[in-house]
Amino acid sequence: GEVYKTALSLAITGPTSDAGNPYSKGAEDYFRYVNDMNLLGDDTIECTIRDDKYETAITKRNFEEFLDMGIVFYLNYSTGSTLALKRDFDEVKMPTLPASFHAGNIEGSDYIFLPIASYSAQNIGLAEYVVDHHEGGTPKVAMYVHPSAFGREPVKDIEKAIEAGLDIELVETVEHGQDLDVTAMIQRWRSKGVEYVISQTVQSPVATMLKGAGNLGQVAESFGEEGKMTFLGAHYTGGNDLIALAGDAAENFYWTTSYIVTSEPGAGAEAQLELAQRYGRDEKTSNSHNYANGIMVAQVTTEVIRRAKARGNEINKENLYQELLEMNGMNAFYPVTTVGPVTYSKDDHQGVDTLQLYVVRDGAFRAEGKPFISEYAEKIK
Amino acid sequence: MTYFFQLVVSGIVVGSIYALAAIGFVLIYKSSRVLNLAHGQLIAAGAYITYTLTVYCHIPIYISFVLSMILTFFLAMSVERIFLRRLIGEPIISVIMVTIGLMSIIDGVIYLTPFGSENLSFPSFLPSQPIVFQGIYISYTQLAGVLITFLLIGVFSWFFRKSTVGISMRAVSDDQMASMSIGISVPRVFGLAWATAGLTAAAAGGILGNIVGLNFDTLHAFGIIVFPVVILGGLDSLPGAVAAGIIMGLIQQFASGYLDGNWGLSGTASLLPYIVLLVILLFKPHGLFGTHEIERV
Amino acid sequence: METKQDGHLLEVNNIEVVYNDIVQVLRGVSLKVAEGGIVSLLGTNGAGKTTTLRAISGLLKPENGYIRDGYIRFRGRDITNVLGTYVVRQGAVMVPEERRVFKHLTVDENIWVGSVTRKDGQQKIREDHELMYRHFPRLANIPNRLAGYCSGGEQQMIVIARALMAAPKVLMLDEPSLGLAPLLVKEIFENIAAINRDLNTTILLVEQNARIALEISQYAYIMETGRIVLEGPAAELKQNPDVKEFYMGLTRAGGRKSFKEVKSYKRRKRWM
Amino acid sequence: MPNLIVSDVTLTFGGLHALSSVNLEIQPGLITSVIGPNGAGKTSLLNCISGFYHPTSGEIHYKDRRLTKLAPHHVSKLGISRAFQNLELFGGLSVLDNLMLARHKDLSYNLLHAVFFFGKAARVEAENRENVESVIDFMELEPYRKQTVGNLSYGVQKRVEVARALTLEPEVILLDEPMAGMNVEEKEDMVRFIFDIKKEWEITVVIVEHDLGVVMDISDQIYVLDFGEVIGLGNADQIASNPRVVEAYIGEE
Amino acid sequence: MMSANRWMATGNYFTAYRQEQRIFATHTDRLMFALFLVVLFSWPYFIELSTKHMLVIDNILIAVIAVYGLNLVTGFAGQISVGHAAFMGVGAYTVASVAGVIGDQHVLITHAWPLMILLSGLMGAAMGLIVGLPALRLRHLYLLMATLSFQLIFQWIIGSMELFNQGQFMYVGRVHWFSGEVGRSQHYMFWYYALLVTVVVSGLGVRNILRTRYGRSLVAVRDNDRAADAMGMHPGLTKVFAFGLAGFFAGMAGALQAYLNRGAGFETFTLHESIQYLAMTIVGGLGQLTGCIFGPAAIRILDLQVESLAQWAGGILPSSLDLATGLRPLSFGLVIVLFLIFEPRGIANWWRIIRSYIKLWPFRY
């Protein structure tokens, strides 16, 4: 049969490799599964996975090589390299799915598609949840963000949402460093009456913060507990890695993403664990939400190829791009690994718009409430 | 006021870990004038070894903490043996560059272990309820960290003051040839300096891992912040390292306590050490307690 | 193989030394030092005197040199190409040229550190330490001064005392009079003689000041470009006319040559 | 008319007086020697003149220029060069390069010339190479021209020191123990060089030296320092018969 | 006088100092160099490389320019700099922020690009001079710390200032050449030539600096800055000057990189990158001009080789990806260390040995 070439360049070593590693395995396993199970008949997908150590220059080199190989679909990773290669993707008309959900990625680009709701949408979603569930008055919120565009962009969007009527008071925004002790910060928040802390960063600073807050006895034991702080965070702050790092201090941490988690039984979780088991992945990888993330982008890739094939179209980047643009309404795609359908169109480049809130109870993430869609994220567009 | 004292306490906690990390760096500099850029990696190695012993070998943490110090002692000693011994007599600049290579090598080795890209956390073994004294909080883990730090610092100061090893180290750093001429085994002194540096690094790594968890990036970043600390202390002074560690801890806590979040400032705590570093370099290059070069022509 | 041939404590036999694998500096140097004596080694600049001492004391390696041929024996043991530490433990200690004190250590620490290789107990070491201050009373006044700030003569005393603290059988001195004022030179050499006499330390002396060196030694060797060209009892060498002229600065008549007489002439030699 | 005048110079290190109220006049075209016991302050004096130390009080003038606060690179540009007591050579470079470096201040081209090299820079460089060669010739360093200085024996390195100071084309040359570590024969050579430096090159020479035989024979004028103070001054005979000098420095024969 | 044979090295005496100054001692050398240049400029007409390899080559050339600077300050002047990537960042962000302000399709960016590159070099130089300033007071290796501070402060500034888009990628438009806009298909080839010219011209410039008083003064302060002082050089200013030079080449390299990558993002200018450049300098040969070419080539090629090894291992051993990728830093570090221990003069020294072997070829012993 035919061999369809795709590629993934990501950080398997270097910064953020804690996320990149399971991500790459998810993609790798799913493509292998497609080929082993003949999901595309006797056609196969060949996905080249390259480590770029989170360095844009290497990503660029990898991408040029992938182009020489003649790939038809591309999976990218970091915010930095997605932004840096944006023009290249457009020039060569390469449909691209990054692992970064940075809203800026899809600005002014026709070919980049976010797998799920952007960081902004996630953070606004969290803020909306706070508004809806807070009792009495305007909730006082602090934001704890990564010192980079990745962390800052959502802050701007939350500010816009506040202007548009979102009823929270943004008390302060902290860009974290590599702090060993967050006592000062927590004390300050307490003195300013902060009730909720929304984080937009990666796990380890969040873990440090949670431990610090725990030591000071500041972590709310239930949502919105009076006189304490409730901690919330977006996709890359949570997952089992957070529990691994923060231990008990992670208890009652609220986290949102569009992926299913394996600690909540369901079809998706079963499928994910089965896949991991089939390819001999360890416990940790199997249960990682980034593993789910990797599977999902591979699923989307496979799905567009399948659809193009079904239509009898040649498998090339133009046709796959068209398939992506038509993935909506009746044609929405339901991968089992997400909490909602993947929808793309000409002006919707965010895949799964639905978010699910999870909370840590007894050392595991549990679903809290139904999947929801952020209202203000739409409003501020 | 409580807030102020809380900052002081946190500053001392953070600072004493800096101090512990800095001591190892100072030991190596003291004996060989080498700036060991791979010190952060030694700290990381120590942290991972402690973790392995505790979690995989199910050794109680206080024993594995000590064991890890011993293992890292030998690890650092073999690093010296394998890589640095051949460079005795070569210009210092080459040796410093070798430590840059070592950075990568140790990184690579850590990647080869299952920990490379993982986030891990030590099982908690101390009560997680903090101690509260007059509204000032300190956790048991932090307290243990501070106590261990001061204990080790005490032991080392005593050792180097009392034993001839301390004097030999200073002699070697002064003039290798002359040291050899009176029978000091220069390689032995270097080996010992590295080994003890490894030992303190492991201690720092273990404490650090317990406080913030194990994450490669965090450990790396920690290795870099040691530089401003040692420069402030004066590179070759053990008391300097301790004082500077604590001063730096206080600076950072006060920065994030009083600057951040006001006037739109943010992340000053991670920037300030380097600004301090520059200022020190410009106005007091020998730091607080560093030895002035004797330069007669 | 016989040991301690005819009572010689130190025996250097036909050694060749090469630096950096190419530069041959010693071309078959042999010398013997008898127990309890003072032996001088004289020679022009670059003759290889320092190199000879380095070869004996195991300090060639750091300079990227090694003994390619021949052997060195000390108290019957072969010490060819061994490490410096070993040689010191065996009891042969060298005082390097240029007064290499540990600048950042105090005078007292400098002296103290000389005893690191000793195993005969604190008591003995402390006694020797006292003894040093008796030998060099000047140092007793400034035990806490940083050695780097001491004057040249003081530094020279420090390094000799430091070496003596290792309780050596043989003390090798490389140009101890270098840069010292006449009074001090006298003092240092008196000290050397006293040490030889009181402590029964054998001494191998490299010197430029031939007059004073020949004065205190029993036997002497003269080196030129890597070879021993002349040897004999000191008293005998003092009478040798060449030695007189080139090393002691005496005219044939026996008077001191005057430097005023040095002819100043311009040599015309062009490179092109 | 003296052209280098040290007036009332005091230099202290902590509590230690390395120099106290030293007055010195160096006459052009002569050989002036400074002698004294170890630690008397001779090197410190040269350091003050050449800018490595700055006097605590007092003034130093050279031909109406005040040297007191100048840095070494300024002093050397005014025509005062020196050779160091404890070798300060560029150990990793060849003898030739050591001397070429001494020409630094006389190379009159700018960075742009250097980058494009041809033209001015090339010409100046070639000229300077000739100057350097004449010094190599003069100091009889031909055999060592391309050798790494650090590997030379002590005595030869001393000779390179002097040669390098000479390559600076100074008006005054300060030599700190140029004959240390040399045997009689080599000292004679050095004396010959010094005579030529004085006569042929017309350079004022200041020497710090411990070999009294040499000092007495070659100096036109001798200063004796002890504990930072000038305790004697005059020609060889005057010095030899000065009781203070004999007691402090020479010792009874 | 017998005229010297200028074709062969053996039996070749100089008859004037001018001859000894020559870059090429013999006609043969000169000819070889010319031939080499011809090959460098013409091979693309005969061999077609994949875009990836073209990009690799372009990146090597950029690194060569950067390493010229780093070698001057570290190899020649003896000041370890761990902030070289930041200096490159200064250059890259000069172009990028100008593009950000006046628009990335402005003629200044697209047509006057050589000017922009030069300007970036000057910005880099200015920054180098500033960072080098502590040299006026500091001696020894303390400056390493100053460069470390600069590196980290640079990252902070880029990451937080709006002017630099807070570290997010800033675009730089495609440039124009006489034939019109340089499109995607010619992009890497075009920059290959631009870079090659820069490498050759800068190389000759550096070579010339090195054989004049400026170059010698760098070596002098490395060897003994007190003596340098006595020779009439200001040791501090000389080091500052070295940093200025380093900054200049880094700035140019950074600007070229911004053009090649069509923009600048802060990830390219981290401490880690600085260490990469240092490694290139070491492996090439500290204080060896030819090392500036060998070093970057060796490190980049090693990187590619290890990558394919990892790839290969990944194909053979299932799920061995982490194992294989750990090899990357490991091999990188080992190469640095092995070179320092066994060949401290770097690959440049092998080159010299080979050359002297060839030179003496008819008269081998």
Ligand SMILES: Nc1ncnc2c1ncn2[C@@H]1O[C@H](COP(=O)(O)OP(=O)(O)OP(=O)(O)O)[C@@H](O)[C@H]1O
């Ligand atoms: N480390 C070295 N590498 C290469 N050559 C060296 C080295 N040390 C000394 N030499 C060479 O060996 C020769 C002998 O040097 P050595 O220092 O032994 O002479 P010396 O007799 O002590 O002279 P001086 O009286 O001047 O001290 C000299 O030609 C010198 O250049």
Ligand SMILES: Nc1ncnc2c1ncn2[C@@H]1O[C@H](COP(=O)(O)OP(=O)(O)OP(=O)(O)O)[C@@H](O)[C@H]1O
């Ligand atoms: N940088 C310094 N710091 C402190 N003390 C110093 C310094 N330089 C010199 N001294 C002190 O100043 C005094 C004079 O030293 P100097 O070197 O000038 O003596 P000298 O006459 O040259 O002796 P020698 O003949 O031994 O070379 C000495 O006591 C010395 O310790």
Ligand SMILES: CC(C)C[C@H](N)C(=O)O
């Ligand atoms: C793990 C990554 C995909 C996310 C990362 N923080 C970035 O935005 O670059």
Ligand SMILES: [Mg+2]
């Ligand atoms: Mg010698």
Ligand SMILES: [Mg+2]
């Ligand atoms: Mg002196």
